[in-house]
Amino acid sequence: MDQINLKTHKPKVLVLGSNFGGLTVARLIREEAGHTVDITVVDRKSYLLFVPNIPLEVFANNDPIDKLHMPFYHFLKEDNIDFLQAEVKEIDVVSKNVTIMPVERPGSASEKVYYDYLVIALGARLDYEAIPGFAEYGHTVSDSYYGNKLRRYLFNGHYKGGPIAVGSARFKMGKKGNPEWLNEMKAACEGPPLEISLGLSDLLEQRKWGSSKNITLFTPGEYIAEDAGIPIVKEFLHMAVDEMKMGYVNNVGDIKEIYKDGIEFINGQSVEAELKIVLPNWNPHVFMKDLPIVDEEGFLMTDLYMRNKEHPEVMGVGDATALAAPKLGGIGDMQARIVARQIAKDMGVLKHPADDKPFNPVIMCFGDMGHHKAFYIHSDLFYGGKTGIMKMGHMYYAMKMGFKEMYYRTGGKPPGWGIRLTEIVGD
Ligand SMILES: Cc1cc2nc3c(=O)[nH]c(=O)nc-3n(C[C@H](O)[C@H](O)[C@H](O)COP(=O)(O)OP(=O)(O)OC[C@H]3O[C@@H](n4cnc5c(N)ncnc54)[C@H](O)[C@@H]3O)c2cc1C
Secondary structure, three states, rough: OOOOOOOOOOOOEEEEOOOHHHHHHHHHHHHHHHOOOOEEEEEOOEEOHHHHHHHHHOOOOOOHHHHHEEEEEHHHOOOOOOEEEEEEEEOOOOOOEEEEEEEOOOOOOOOOEEEEEEEOOOOOOOOOOOOHHHHHHHEOOOOHHHHHHHHHHHHHHOOOOEEEEEEEEOOOOOOOOOOOOOOOOOOOOHHHHHHHHHHHHHHHHHOOOOOOHEEEEEEOOOOOOHHHHHHHHHHHHHHHHHOOOOOEEEOOOOEEEOOEEEEEEOOOOOOOOOOOEEEOOOOOHHHHHOOOOOOOOOEEEOOOOEEOOOOOEEOHHHHHHHOOOOOOOOHHHHHHHHHHHHHHHOOOOOOOHHOOOOOOOOOEEEEEEEEOEEEEEEEEHHHHOEEEEEEHHHHHHHHHHHHHHHHHHHHOOOHHHHHHHHHHOOO
């Protein structure tokens, strides 16, 4: 990395993306590095979409737009961070320029923005387009548009009480540059299918539309949500399949096609379903694919300090990074803290050198189960660790909802001790 003369030049930090990863990292960089850097954030939208709560709002017949769009502009302004509402079109890591196009009105002209530090927090392209039949016959809950489409199907009298299939398409994970402990995953984020199946069971019973027996879970791999750790998955399957009598189909490989009455998989199996709720492949954005800083799929390759080895001025946070496996907001939060410290360290203003630790992932998530109950998973079994905790109850629902309130109140900058507190209370 070229030496920056900090006496004559205030380094320009350009953060691409402003959802969970981008908003948090931009604000933490300001906190850690103070005013030693100029910070600019680029996103095509000016609000954060609180993705994890979409399923529960949809099943409560609430429009996700009402509660899950959090405008972030004033938080950035308070922190003296510039915001550019624009589409990222191209990244040039040699000239250190990003080409963006303003998106507020069509017809805008592209511009180049120079950076000294680039933080890529652009998430991934959730590739529903790659699933034949999805537009006509598929449903999902990963954004407000699809959440509302499912809500209308369920609550406007379209659902006829038929079978429901819930599961994921195959995730194409890169291997290049990954640490040994990072195992291959066959689905990018399988907490949502677990949560959807439980939330839906409750809704079906409440409305007398059916029961958990209507639902079949499917997974491309041997175990659904294997990243939670096999003992935890087995406990979940015991509840869902043995006790609640859901169907379970594994090793399907990938979704071949969604058709009117079901889903066909590439292993030749199929599941009959009136309602097909799927999560797709998390595919990197097209402009990421051929960059010299990405793996064979297009995810940003970094070391455990979230810096690209060849271009250490390029860092990454969240779903766009190869190290984020599974794709979870909580993982992005851990990475954001590391990136903020790296920049503070380069500026010579790192406040707590003892906190300057490498990425050491742990899965921590809450999933709605209906009845104002939630499950809580705290596990590092997937990475070879020894922690594997799953608990269920009303308290975890309160913690899930409390996290959202705290996230909104702090403007996407949850306190660092929040994770430790969650562990203490949750475990
Ligand atoms: C249904 C569902 C439930 C989930 N539940 C949980 C959960 O309980 N716990 C958990 O930890 N995780 C959960 N996740 C995963 C979590 O949502 C993601 O890991 C998280 O959103 C990733 O954050 P990110 O900032 O890396 O990417 P994203 O949230 O995808 O944000 C990327 C940002 O970049 C912007 N962007 C993208 N491309 C461009 C471009 N070309 N130009 C300009 N801007 C661009 C987008 O507008 C967006 O604001 C869930 C996911 C789903 C789908």
